[in-house]
Amino acid sequence: MRILNFGSLNIDNVYHVDDFVQPGETKKSLGFEVFPGGKGLNQSVALARAGADVYHAGKIGADGLWLVELMRQSGVQVNLIRESDCNTGKAIIQVSNAGQNAIILYDGANQTMDPVFIDEVLSNFQASDILVLQNEINLVPEIIDQAWERGMQIALNPSPANEVIRQCYLGKVRWLLLNEIEGEWLTGKKMPEEIADALVESYPNMEVVLTLGGQGVLYRSREKKCYQEAFKVDVVDTTGAGDTFTGYFLKCAAAGESPEKALRTASKAASIAVSRSGAAVSIPYWKEVQ
Ligand code: RIB
Numbered sequence: 001m002r003i004l005n006f007g008s009l010n011i012d013n014v015y016h017v018d019d020f021v022q023p024g025e026t027k028k029s030l031g032f033e034v035f036p037g038g039k040g041l042n043q044s045v046a047l048a049r050a051g052a053d054v055y056h057a058g059k060i061g062a063d064g065l066w067l068v069e070l071m072r073q074s075g076v077q078v079n080l081i082r083e084s085d086c087n088t089g090k091a092i093i094q095v096s097n098a099g100q101n102a103i104i105l106y107d108g109a110n111q112t113m114d115p116v117f118i119d120e121v122l123s124n125f126q127a128s129d130i131l132v133l134q135n136e137i138n139l140v141p142e143i144i145d146q147a148w149e150r151g152m153q154i155a156l157n158p159s160p161a162n163e164v165i166r167q168c169y170l171g172k173v174r175w176l177l178l179n180e181i182e183g184e185w186l187t188g189k190k191m192p193e194e195i196a197d198a199l200v201e202s203y204p205n206m207e208v209v210l211t212l213g214g215q216g217v218l219y220r221s222r223e224k225k226c227y228q229e230a231f232k233v234d235v236v237d238t239t240g241a242g243d244t245f246t247g248y249f250l251k252c253a254a255a256g257e258s259p260e261k262a263l264r265t266a267s268k269a270a271s272i273a274v275s276r277s278g279a280a281v282s283i284p285y286w287k288e289v290q
Pocket residue numbers: 010011012036037038039042090091103136239240241242243279280
């Protein structure tokens with residue numbers, strides 16, 4: 001079974017700060033680094049480092065060729081990444097001493113998907129292959145519809161949550177991986193259990209994976225409900241931890257592992273990722289997670 005990740009690629013400009021800058025404030029950073037990132041890229045790297053057969057489709061500008069090299073080295077198939085006339089997507093990220101982040105995105109080439117490219121990409125895949133999506137590229141609802149028509153199984157990380165997600169028919173999504181804020185935004189419910197229940201009630205074929213940060217993660221489907229605690233580590237940088245979790249969870253789920261086992265492995269991988277700096281570069285390989 002092959003996994004297609006149709007997603008963003010960003011250049012992450014990371015500023016280390018004691019605490020986030022406030023409105024009207026100018027502050028010196030404690031350090032600056034440039035990393036490969038983007039939710040799409042990070043999730044492809046996590047899938048590949050977990051051992052999945054993953055193909056990434058997306059677009060970069062001329063300034064982003066080095067991102068593709070990192071993906072290739074991690075084991076991602078990169079022949080469906082195209083160069084656009086726009087600049088590569090960018091993220092400006094503040095990482096605080098507590099390891100939390102605040103992110104501003106510039107879409108760039110990530111918003112240049114078009115129907116011809118989508119058709120070209122999807123024509124390489126078949127029924128039962130898996131499509132992974134986030135919400136940092138354009139035409140996400142259209143990609144879901146076309147992949148569904150081809151019989152692909154769809155995993156959606158509706159992040160960042162915005163009106164585009166409301167245009168997606170979530171009944172076509174098998175795995176929905178989201179955090180509490182996105183869950184509340186989608187369902188209007190506040191408590192994790194209520195969020196998961198509401199989603200499965202509306203979409204009975206969906207498997208909901210609700211990440212709760214340091215509080216762990218909740219899994220809910222029609223048949224099953226289970227929970228995994230977060231592993232305790234010293235937090236250095238949480239950027240990309242959710243993406244690491246998503247990639248590892250989907251690799252395990254695609255391999256037919258139980259939700260309990262998939263949650264445990266993915267939580268371990270995410271805990272390793274938060275214990276070091278950067279997004280994609282912090283993602284562990286399978287052997288380290290084991
Ligand atoms: O999920 C983390 C990612 O979000 C960063 O790498 C940044 O590029 C933004 O897309």
